[in-house]
Amino acid sequence: MTAVQTQARTSNVQQQKRRRGLSDRAIINLFIWPTLLLLILWNAFPLFYSLFLSFTEYSAIARKEPVWVGLANYQDILTDPQMWKYFATTGRYALVTVGMQTLLGFGLALLVREKFKGSGLITTLILIPMMLSPVVVGLFWKLIYNPAFGFFNYLIMQTTPGKAPDMLAGTIARTPVPNLALWAVALVDIWMWTPFVMLLALSGLKAIPDYLYEAAVIDRASSWFQFRRITLPQVAPLLMIAVLFRTIEAFKGFDLVMGMTGGGPGDQTELIAVNLYRQAFQGQFRTGHASALAYIILIIIIAISNLYIRYLNGLREEG
C-alpha cells in the first residue's frame, strides 16, 4: 500500500469521525505540543547561548565577560591539523564500533528470535552490559585490562611478564602497537552497546508476520532468499533507527574513553568528544572554543543523520 493511498483512506475515515469526539486537529495539537514545548523550552536557551559563546573568547571559570571574536574559534579549529586527526580517529572508531554492533546485534537477534527454554532470562542477561553506567564500565575494564592483575590477559592466555600486552597503554611486550589502545576501547564500546542494537533488531524481527515465511516456504524459496527478501527489508527500519542513535552517540560519547585511557597513550584514543570535554572542563575551561567545536560536531552529526534518514525513508517507501 502506498503512502498516498494510506492517507486518502485515513482522511476518508477522518471525515466521518469529525463530529464524534475531538477533532483530528485538536488531537494532533494535544498529542504533539506537550512534547514539542518541553523540547523547545529546554533546548532553545542552551542552543542559542552556546552558539553565541562559540563566537566569543570566554572561560566559564574566569570572572570575565565573553569577548566577541567572530569566527576566530572556528578558524582556529578548522586549521588545526591536530583537530583533523581527532576527527579521523572518531570516524574510524564510529565505523568500527557501529559496524560491529550492527552485525553482532543483528546476528544475536536472529539467534534469539525463536523462543527456547529460558530465552527470556538469557535475553535479560545479554542486555546487562547496556544497563551499567558508562563511567563504571570504563573503570571496570581498566581493571580487567590491567596487565598485572586484570583478567583479560589471562583470558587470552598471554601472561608472561614483559611479554604480555598492556592493552590500554597500547603495547605488546613493551613495544607500541599502532591503534591497539583504540581497538581495546572500541571492544568495550562494542561489548556494551551490541545489546542495544540486538533488542531493537529483535523487536523488528518479532513484528514480521509468519505468513510471509510460510508463503516463501510453500514457494520453495531458499533460506537466503527468505533472509534477503523478507527478513532484511522488514527489519531494516528499526535497525536503521538503532544505527542512527548509535552513530550519534559514537560522535558524542566520551565517558567510556575518559574512564579507561583519558585519551592516551599520546593521543591515540583522543576522540573528538574527549577533546571537547578536555577543552570545556579541564585546564583553562575554554568555553568559547569548546562551544565552537561542539557546533562543528553538531553539523557533522546533522549531515550524517540526514543521509541515514533519507536512506530510511527510501526503505519505508519500498516496503
Next chain:
Amino acid sequence: MSDFYEVGPAEPVVISTRVDKVSPKARREHNVRAAIVIAIAMFCLLPIFVMSMTAFKTRSDAVSAPPKLLFKPTLEGFVFLFTERALVPPARAQELLASDTTDLSLFERVALSSGQEITGPSDYVGRLKNSLIIAGVSTIFSVVLGFFAAYAFSRFDVPGKDDLMFFILSTRMLPAVVVTIPLFLMYRQFGLHDTYQGMILLYTVFNLSLAVWLLKGFIDEIPLEYEEAALVDGYSRIQAIFKIVLPQAMTGIAATVVFSLIFAWNEYAFALMLTSDKARTAPPTIATMLGRGGIEWSAIAAGSLGFLIPVAIVVFLLRDYLLRGVTFGAVRR
C-alpha cells in the same frame, strides 16, 4: 476503505504454526541455536562475573596478581559503600571483636575486622532513593508523552512532519558537554538547580527524542485496518488508541521504557553539574569513591552491582513484552 470491506473482517484470525518449523531437522537446528546463544551470553557476562567477584573481595584481594578465582568472600565492599567509617586502633578493634560479638551487627563486625568503626550511614542510601524517584518518574513521562506524539506523527498528516521529526532528533545531537553550562545558568535562574523537578524534566527531555522515534517506528508497523474498523464501528479516536493501538504497541513501549530507564538511571554528567545534595543521584557518588585514597575496587564493584539490580529486575519483568511477536499481523501487506 472499500477493499477493506471486500476482504471482510469476519474471518477469524488464526495464529499459525510455521510449516517449516516442525521437522526433526528444524528441531535440531533449534537446539544448536539455543546452545550458541547460551554460550555467547556466558562469554558476554564474563566481565560482569569479574565485577560480582570483586564486590565480595577484600581490598587487597581485588588487586592481587594473578587475579584470584578462589578467595574468602567478604562484605567489606558493601560496608564501605553504605557506611561512613572512622579508623580505630587495632588493639581496640580486637578487643571489641573479642568481647561480646552478639551486640555487633554484621556490618559492624566486617568494618571492625578491617580496623574501622562505623560512624553512620553514607550518602549513598539517600542518593539511591533520589535515583529511584528521578529515573522512575522521568521514564514514565517520556514514554507517555512520546507515545502520544509518536501516534500523531504516525497516523496524521501533521504539517511539517519531517522537519518536526528532525527537530526532535536534533535535540539529541548537541554534545552534552557544552549544554551543561547554559543549562546550569538556566536552572539557577529558575530555581530548578538541585531539585527533583529539574532533574526529572531534564531526563524526560533527553529521552523524548529516542522515545518518539522508536515508538513511531513501532506504531508505523501496526496495520491501520484495525483502527479504521474500530472507528467505523463507533469508537472515538481516543478509545481506538487505548483499545487497539496501545496493546499492539506494547513491545515498542517496553523497549522504550528499558532504554529511557537505563539512560536516566545511569546519567552522570548532568547529575554532577546540576545537583549538589538534595537531588543528587547515585552515579556521581559511585564515581567519587575513586578519590578517597586509592581506588576502592570492591566498593565500586559493590556499588555498581547493587545499582544494576533494579534495572535488571525491570527488564526481567518486561521480558515477555520485549520478546513478544505480533499478536495478529495477518492484515499486513
